[in-house]
Amino acid sequence: xETPLTNNISPGKEPADLRQYENAGGYAAVRKALRLxxxxxxxIVEESNLRGRGGAGFPTAKKWSFVPMGDDAPRPKYLICxxxxxEPGTFKDRLLLEGDPHxxxxxxxxxxxxxxxxxxxxxxxxAYKLAAERLESALAEAYRQGYLGKNILGSEYSLELHxxxxxxRYICGEETALLNALEGKxxxxxxxxxxxxxxxxxxxxxxxxxxxxxCNVPHIVNRGAAWFKNLSRSADGGxxxxxxxxxxxxxxxxxxxxxxxxxxxxxEHAGGMQGGYRFRGxxxxxxxxxxVVADQLDVAMDFDSMQVAGSRLGTGAMIILDDKTxxxxxxxxxxxxxxxxxxxxxxxxxxxxSWIEQILQGLEEGSGQSxxxxxxxxxxxxxxxxxxxCALAPGAAEPLQSGLKHFGDDFHRHIREKRCPWR
Amino acid sequence: xxSKQEKQQIEAxxxxxxxxxxLSLEALKIVQEHRGWVTDEGIAxxxxxxxxxxxxxxxxxxxxNMIFRKPVGKHVILLCDxxxxxxxxxxxxxxxxxxxxxxxxxxxSVDQQFTLxxxxxxxxxxxxxxxxxxxxxxxxxxxxxxDEILAMYR
Ligand SMILES: NC(=O)C1=CN([C@@H]2O[C@H](COP(=O)(O)OP(=O)(O)OC[C@H]3O[C@@H](n4cnc5c(N)ncnc54)[C@H](O)[C@@H]3O)[C@@H](O)[C@H]2O)C=CC1
Ligand SMILES: Cc1cc2nc3c(=O)[nH]c(=O)nc-3n(C[C@H](O)[C@H](O)[C@H](O)COP(=O)(O)O)c2cc1C
Ligand code: SF4
Ligand code: FES
Numbered sequence: 001x002e003t004p005l006t007n008n009i010s011p012g013k014e015p016a017d018l019r020q021y022e023n024a025g026g027y028a029a030v031r032k033a034l035r036l037x038x039x040x041x042x043x044i045v046e047e048s049n050l051r052g053r054g055g056a057g058f059p060t061a062k063k064w065s066f067v068p069m070g071d072d073a074p075r076p077k078y079l080i081c082x083x084x085x086x087e088p089g090t091f092k093d094r095l096l097l098e099g100d101p102h103x104x105x106x107x108x109x110x111x112x113x114x115x116x117x118x119x120x121x122x123x124x125x126x127a128y129k130l131a132a133e134r135l136e137s138a139l140a141e142a143y144r145q146g147y148l149g150k151n152i153l154g155s156e157y158s159l160e161l162h163x164x165x166x167x168x169r170y171i172c173g174e175e176t177a178l179l180n181a182l183e184g185k186x187x188x189x190x191x192x193x194x195x196x197x198x199x200x201x202x203x204x205x206x207x208x209x210x211x212x213x214x215c216n217v218p219h220i221v222n223r224g225a226a227w228f229k230n231l232s233r234s235a236d237g238g239x240x241x242x243x244x245x246x247x248x249x250x251x252x253x254x255x256x257x258x259x260x261x262x263x264x265x266x267x268e269h270a271g272g273m274q275g276g277y278r279f280r281g282x283x284x285x286x287x288x289x290x291x292v293v294a295d296q297l298d299v300a301m302d303f304d305s306m307q308v309a310g311s312r313l314g315t316g317a318m319i320i321l322d323d324k325t326x327x328x329x330x331x332x333x334x335x336x337x338x339x340x341x342x343x344x345x346x347x348x349x350x351x352x353x354s355w356i357e358q359i360l361q362g363l364e365e366g367s368g369q370s371x372x373x374x375x376x377x378x379x380x381x382x383x384x385x386x387x388x389x390c391a392l393a394p395g396a397a398e399p400l401q402s403g404l405k406h407f408g409d410d411f412h413r414h415i416r417e418k419r420c421p422w423r
Numbered sequence: 424x425x426s427k428q429e430k431q432q433i434e435a436x437x438x439x440x441x442x443x444x445x446l447s448l449e450a451l452k453i454v455q456e457h458r459g460w461v462t463d464e465g466i467a468x469x470x471x472x473x474x475x476x477x478x479x480x481x482x483x484x485x486x487x488n489m490i491f492r493k494p495v496g497k498h499v500i501l502l503c504d505x506x507x508x509x510x511x512x513x514x515x516x517x518x519x520x521x522x523x524x525x526x527x528x529x530x531x532s533v534d535q536q537f538t539l540x541x542x543x544x545x546x547x548x549x550x551x552x553x554x555x556x557x558x559x560x561x562x563x564x565x566x567x568x569x570d571e572i573l574a575m576y577r
Contacts, residue, residue, distance in 0.1 A: 088505035088544040121439075126489045127501070127545055129558040162439040167448045167487035170543055184440075184447035186486040202441060245507035245548035252549045287506055317548070325510050333509045337543060 002231055003255040004219040005212070005239060009099030015134055018141040021102040027147060029218035033110045034155045038069070041114045045217065047225035049237040054082055054210030055285065055314045056391075057236070057303035060217075066197035067115040067205045076118035078206040080182070081108055081214055083124045083131070084166060084173035087286035088337060090317040092241040093211035095253055097124070097131035100215075101138035105161065107214035109147060110221055112159050115207055120161040123178055126168050135163050170341040174390045175208040177343065188345050189390035212241060234259025234302040240313075242301060244270040246320030247277040259302040262292065265318070278323040281406055285314020287334050288395025290402035291321075311402070326422035327407035328414055331400060332360040338396035348382040349393040355379060356400065363411060366419040373411055376404060425468045429453055433472065443473040447483050451490050460491040488542075495538040496531040498576050501555040504541040507548035512565075516552050517541075519566045523573060536577065 008016045008024055016024065033041050046061035068074065081104065085093040096104060104122070112120050124132055139161060142148045150158045164182055166172050172181045176190035179201050200206020216238055220228045229237040236258050242265050243253045249271030256265065262284065266272065273279050281291045284301065290311035292299070299309040306313045321330055339353035356379050362368045383397035404411065413421050425433070432453045436446060450473060454465045461484060470477040484490045491499075502520060504513055517528070524532045524539055531538040547553045550562030554569075561572050 085546055086543055089507050089548050090544065091546040091548050094546045125546075127542070127555060130560075164439070165449075165452075166489075167452060168489035169487055181448070182445065184444040184483065186483055243549060245551055246510050251551075283506075319507055319510070319548070321510070330506065330510065333504075333506050337505055341543065 001257065003239060004223075004231070005096065005103070005215050005241065006099070006255045008103065009095065011095070011099065015098065015100050015138070016102060018102060018138070018145060021100075025222070026102055026218075027106055029221040030106055030109050030147060031153060033113055033221050034153060034157060038114050038116055041110065041221060044225055045114070045220055048220045048228040049225075049235070050213065050216055050220060050228070051236050051303055052210060053212035053216075053240070053316075055087070055288075055312075057313060060209065060213055063197060063209070064111070064115050064207060066195060067207060068198070069116060073116070074204050076204060077116060078201045078204060079108060079112040079115065079117040079120040080175075080178065080201070080206060080208045081120070081122045082173060082175065082178060082208050082210045083122055083128070084178065085125055085128075085211070086170040086173055087288065087315050087317065088334070089245055089283065089319040090243065090286045090315040091245075092243055092253060092315065092317060094128060094131060095241070096211050096215050097128060098134055101131075101135045102142070103215050103218065104135075104211060105138055105142050105147070107217040108161060109152065109159060110217050111207070111209065111214055112161075113157055115205075116157075117159065117207065120159060121164045121182060122161070123172070123182060124163060124165050125172075126166050132163065132165055139163060169343075170337075171343045171390075171392060174392065177390065178208060179206065186343075188343050191389060232258040232302075234300050235304060236302045240301065240316050242269075243315075243317040244320065245317070246282075247274045247322040247324075248272065248320055249274055259300040259305065261298050261300050262318070263297040265301065266297065266320075273320075273322065276324075279320065280323050280325075280327070281321045283319040283321075283399060284311050284316075286317050287319070287337060288391075288398055289314040290398045291406050293406050312398075324422070326364070326420055327403060327410045328360065328364050329420065329422065331403045332357070332364050334399050335360055335396060338392065342392060343390075346388040346393065348387045349396075352379045352382055352393070353396060356396075363414050364420050366414060366417070368411075368415050370412075370415060372415075373404060373408075376400065380404070425454070425472055426457065429457055429468075430472070444475060446473055447475070447480060448487065448490070451480075451484055455491060460494050494531070496535050498536060498556050499538045499540060501540050501542035501545065502528075503543070503545045503547075503551070503553045505544035505548075507544070508551040508553055511551035513552050516554075516564055516566070516569065519569055523570070537573075 050060045051057040171177045172187045177187040181187040196206040240258045281293045335356045339357045342350045344350045380397045380401040383393040385394045433450045450469045470480045545553045547562045552564045553562045
């Protein structure tokens with residue numbers, strides 16, 4: 001089984017420096033890409049069927065294709081790496097950032113070349129201190145070696161790449177909020193359309209891609225679209241970083257073929273449940289995905305299969321709910337997170353989420369009533385797609401509405417017994 | 424007034440952005456690094472340097488949770504309160520830390536050594552529960568481990 005994204009990574013060890021990275025075949029893809037026309041690189045990525053690993057699964061080449069090209073295109077154009085990773089339960093980009101910074105830089109150079117971006121930023125979350133340090137030193141090496149800056153490797157193409165360290169808040173990861181944060185403003189999202197590819201950073205064409213997406217690009221360019229598709233067990237190409245946290249024997253992170261079934265990840269890789277704990281459900285792709293329960297564990301973890309199963313692949317970071325943990329308490333924790341992190345722009349989001357938090361608090365403490373469940377349902381509907389500026393609110397609705405569905409009995413027990421049965 | 428060092432550090436980033444407003448957060452972080460937190464004077468100093476209105480910069484500063492507009496202790500403890508850590512025992516650790524330090528969440532110990540803040544997922548969920556002190560992650564925490572770690576900072 002090939003694991004291109006994590007080949008150079010040994011957790012706990014220093015990442016490859018430039019020399020070591022080159023010796024392992026690094027930066028060959030940049031050389032190759034620069035010999036091709038941007039449209040040719042685009043064609044390879046399109047053929048590979050790479051879909052965005054930031055959670056929504058939007059086809060990467062398609063996203064790039066919206067960027068205005070040619071001499072009349074507005075300038076400068078920008079490429080941004082979204083390294084704001086703050087989705088609860090998600091810890092995959094951190095491994096790539098700390099473990100192989102040159103891989104990301106190489107992916108960014110090729111992606112920027114493909115859309116002919118002039119300037120690129122890595123938008124990094126504040127808490128990833130070690131990643132910041134390692135990226136800074138890798139960037140300095142890449143500049144020294146002529147992979148960045150004016151006339152890269154003697155070509156016509158030039159690119160400036162800067163590290164921007166953010167100052168907190170989950171909403172900064174939403175791509176248009178990120179643009180405002182990078183411009184030095186409050187990070188409220190912008191209305192889409194226009195999409196950033198047309199009008200983004202300082203109103204200029206901008207592509208925002210996540211860390212994991214960009215890290216795939218050098219391998220696709222090196223090895224080709226057919227190879228990439230073959231890595232996968234499903235229609236979406238490539239491998240995927242899958243994470244598991246909660247009461248399993250071996251919580252962790254693995255690079256596996258895209259489309260690996262949930263059960264295989266849980267049992268073979270995460271070692272199954274810890275002794276004394278039984279499985280009740282899981283959030284498959286971070287906090288903002290619908291719960292998956294025991295009879296759905298044979299579903300393949302890829303974008304389409306998860307959608308068909310009524311949830312989403314999201315970030316591929318599974319959070320396990322066990323039988324010794326209260327589902328109502330878990331939902332309270334999740335909705336508290338969303339309420340706190342709402343940027344305050346849209347009413348259904350800021351107001352709705354604080355109501356939801358209060359109602360869940362009441363239920364958890366034993367003062368809830370049956371009518372609370374209907375109130376929660378209707379709030380969840382109001383948070384759904386189309387009522388708000390950004391996807392934070394629909395994301396908050398997912399665990400809530402699926403939690404009400406799957407753990408209804410537990411809610412009723414809280415109401416009946418006027419207390420949390422787990423406390 | 425910005426100190427010479429603060430000014431130099433801000434200047435070093437100027438070429439990253441096409442205008443000064445984009446330096447807002449970077450400049451606030453630099454001032455915070457030197458002064459511990461961002462005072463009203465800090466806001467005024469940065470606003471002047473970046474040619475922004477202080478009220479405007481204040482609006483930006485208060486949006487971001489890692490810009491401290493109140494004094495903090497010598498060390499800032501960020502305790503992850505997101506879902507994986509909650510499942511793995513966040514509440515017990517919070518009790519332990521608040522008793523050990525004699526403070527609630529959002530407070531600073533009397534000896535000014537520690538400020539305890541809850542924080543969203545710190546990106547180490549497979550090693551929950553997790554906290555950060557200043558720039559370092561600490562994971563797979565339990566009460567005993569927390570005591571050992573605190574001792575290193577005293
Ligand atoms: N990695 C993390 O830490 C987090 C990830 N997420 C994920 O974020 C996702 C939601 O992200 P959004 O950006 O709101 O999703 P979205 O579906 O609006 O957009 C996804 C990407 O495709 C592009 N796109 C979509 N439709 C387009 C169109 N018609 N024309 C041109 N470009 C288009 C967007 O510009 C964006 O880059 C969720 O699936 C969630 O799982 C959410 C929170 C944190
Ligand atoms: C509230 C919110 C937070 C987000 N946070 C992140 C994030 O931390 N990292 C990320 O890559 N995408 C995040 N996204 C998704 C981005 O908006 C965007 O879709 C993504 O960066 C595109 O990258 P991709 O095409 O590589 O998937 C977030 C979306 C929302 C609604
Ligand atoms: S949905 Fe929530 S987070 Fe998104 S823009 Fe509206 S208020 Fe802000
Ligand atoms: S939930 Fe605590 S580190 Fe992710």
